[in-house]
Amino acid sequence: MVSFDPRTAVTAPEAWEALEQWSGVPAFDEQPDELIVFSAHPDDETLGVGGLLARAAGAGIPARVVVAAACDDGRLDELDAALASLGLPTTPAAQPVVPLGLPDGALKHHTADLRAAIAEILDAPSEARNRLVLAPWTGDRHGDHRTLGREVVAAARERGLRILLYPVWLWQWGTPADVPWRRVREVVLDAGGRSSKRTALAAFASQLRTSQNPGGVLEPGFVARAADGREVVIEPPEPADQHFERMHHERDDPWRVRTRWYERRRRAVLAASLPRERYGRAVELGCSIGETTLVLADRCDELIAVDGSGSAVEAAAERLRDRPNVVVERMRVPQEWPVAADHGTDLVIVSELAYYLAEDEWDAVIDRIVGSLVPGGEVLLCHWTGDSDDFAQSGEAAHDRFRERSRLRPAVVHRDEEFVLEVLR
Structure with missing residues (x-):
């Protein structure tokens, strides 16, 4: 902002x-x-x-x-x-x-x-x-x-x-x-x-x-x-959970993530920014209809993708039905969390999600993420730099807060006029 x-x-x-x-x-x-x-x-x-x-x-x-x-x-x-x-x-x-x-x-x-x-x-x-x-x-x-x-x-x-x-x-x-x-x-x-x-x-x-x-x-x-x-x-x-559910229910691709150049370019930059060629277990928060999930599936042995919208989860599960290494679940974070306490994860992806979380909710998500990472684990954050009246915070502010609270060190930083992407380790 x-x-x-x-x-x-x-x-x-x-x-x-x-x-x-x-x-x-x-x-x-x-x-x-x-x-x-x-x-x-x-x-x-x-x-x-x-x-x-x-x-x-x-x-x-x-x-x-x-x-x-x-x-x-x-x-x-x-x-x-x-x-x-x-x-x-x-x-x-x-x-x-x-x-x-x-x-x-x-x-x-x-x-x-x-x-x-x-x-x-x-x-x-x-x-x-x-x-x-x-x-x-x-x-x-x-x-x-x-x-x-x-x-x-x-x-x-x-x-x-x-x-x-x-x-x-x-x-x-x-x-x-x-x-x-x-x-x-x-x-x-x-x-x-x-x-x-x-x-x-x-x-x-x-x-x-x-x-x-x-x-x-x-x-x-x-x-x-x-x-x-x-x-x-x-x-x-409209309340965020109702808004996203209605959008996914009414349209099969509400943000045109399959066709818009912004979305296709963002996914390409996201994939190219991952430092490792392959990851063991990864978690994607806010998977929507699974387009980014599909890209990540080729780089992970096990991928857990979650979203709060039932319609989005249904669409993503159908999209990933031929990928046995991917599990898609409906889940509301941070109240629920996809990684058990005795299981760590190598990678967590948070893309186009943090805007909708108030600072205390985002803090809780940050703590959950950091607590889930194995030694050397990585977090990829990617958010639009624009603004909307239903945003609780800007993408830039969410990234700043993550770095401050997590104390993870940046491994990759990409910033342009449309979005900011960081990989922290």
Whole structure:
């Protein structure tokens, strides 16, 4: 993932408003009984859905704002002032703001504490039958936004709660191609709602970039677009396991791995990067329909290929039916693992998989892999360098974390504009 710069606008505000895609975006017209808005930092909620909060306040709908990252009392005071401008009651009895106090800029390193706090908020008794949960969009460029959004989505779904996401930095650092248009809904604001949002945004004086406050991260154009531009919510991506199962069930080659040049080239580079001509036992995590498995089968005495999708496993098993040295199993890692404690493996392949694992899940997979390797064993990692709003981390970040945690040494490194591949020993 490319690092984000709060002062650089990739797409101008007027360019956003002129897009023809808006003609196909439906209005958000739901009427919940209660709003629970998760915010990574004070001001995210106002930038993203300040108009929706004002609309809820006008309709008498109770709302709470849960701020994940720690901040000083001054920023919380600014948030109280902003919420008051939006019409929300800010008395202690109303408890409109719930600060979690987790480390700013490092939520991904504190997912256990974050999950526990989210669960406590969502499990609190409520008389509302139709609660709506809002969280930062998982495609936003800020790591805290992505982590918080992903964890709130998972927790809300576990409890059967309605969950929607709101973008913040998309408007500053994104392009129209980044927007999942089919999942976007527009919060249509009247003049009063826009006025309230504009006033609320002005409350965050410590964050506004002005001549008196040159260190502020909120550029005037960015804030003006938030006040006067379109406000949207986004349906979260389909859960990964359901998404992959549906894709494999509906199409025999959902990613066109057999025909796309990217995929064929990646497999060729992968095979050429393996330092040894032959391996004893190997494990492939996330085998999909078995195209890479077929290449690996020629280089291994025994190959165990696993995937979480039943349809993918069925297709891969059919593809490899004439290879007696290959076993294909349905398995969800890291909860399940293909290598028994008393059996080691010479090679583990992780390709196009790590993006979908949160940091603690990836850490667990790394530990499992390292614990499975025989002396001199190797790990091949290969991941696309692009980005998607259903990624828990980028491919580059996953590789960095693997090297840091495993302490294995690189034997082969290939990096180009499309993917990164490493063999670690």
